[in-house]
Amino acid sequence: MVELDFEKSGGLIPAVAQDWQTGEVLMLAYISPESWEETLRSGYATYFSRSRNQLWKKGESSGHLQKIHSILVDCDLDSVIFKIEQLGPGACHTGHRSCFYREVTGDGLQETAAAVFDAGKVYQVKK
C-alpha cells in the first residue's frame, strides 16, 4: 500500500474529490490512515469526519457514494486527489452538487450554482 505522510499534519491529510470526467472539485475532506486503507480496499471514497471523530464512508446514509476512478498523490505525499464518479445528484450536505458553490465577489459571496436536491430530506443530521 502506498504510504502517505500523515504525521506532518497530526494524523489527517486533505483529500480533494474531483469529478473524474469534468474536473469539477466537489468537496475537500480529510482522511486518516484507516480512511486511506478503506478507500483503497473498497474503491469508494472514505474520509474521516472531524466533527464526529469517526470513519466516514461518503454517501453511506445519503446513498451519494463516490466511486473511485483513480487517485493522485502530491509531491510530498501529504494530500491526495480522488478522481471520482459522484453517485446521486451531489456531494454537499446543503443540497448542491459541489461544496464549492459560492464565489467571492467584492466583499461578499455569490452562489454560482443552485441546489440540486433537497438536503432536508436526504440528511437527518448536518455532516
Place this chain on the structure above:
Amino acid sequence: MVELDFEKSGGLIPAVAQDWQTGEVLMLAYISPESWEETLRSGYATYFSRSRNQLWKKGESSGHLQKIHSILVDCDLDSVIFKIEQLGPGACHTGHRSCFYREVTGDGLQETAAAVFDAGKVYQVKK
C-alpha cells in the same frame, strides 16, 4: 472581506490551486488569515508555508506566480479553491506542472506527467 473559519483547523485552512481554464488541480497548500487578506488584496495566490512558518507568495522566488481569476469557498467556509492562471511552466518544486503528477497503481505510484522545468535551476531550496 469574506470571513473564513480558520479556528476549526487551528489557524490554517487548505487552499486548492486549480487551473482556471482546464480544471487541472496544480497544488494544495495552506492559508492563514494574513495569506487570505494578502491574496484578496494582491490578486496573486499567497499561502502560509508550514515548513518555513511564514507567509509565502507563490512564485516570489521562481517567478511562477499564480494569478487569481476567481475564488470559490466551500459550504463550511473552511477550504477554498483558487482558480488561477499559472505563470511560468509549473507549480511544483519538483519541476512538474502540477504537484499531483503521480497516480496510485496497485501497490505503487506511477508518474502521469513528465517534469516541465529544471527544478534545480529554479529553486535553490526545497519549498
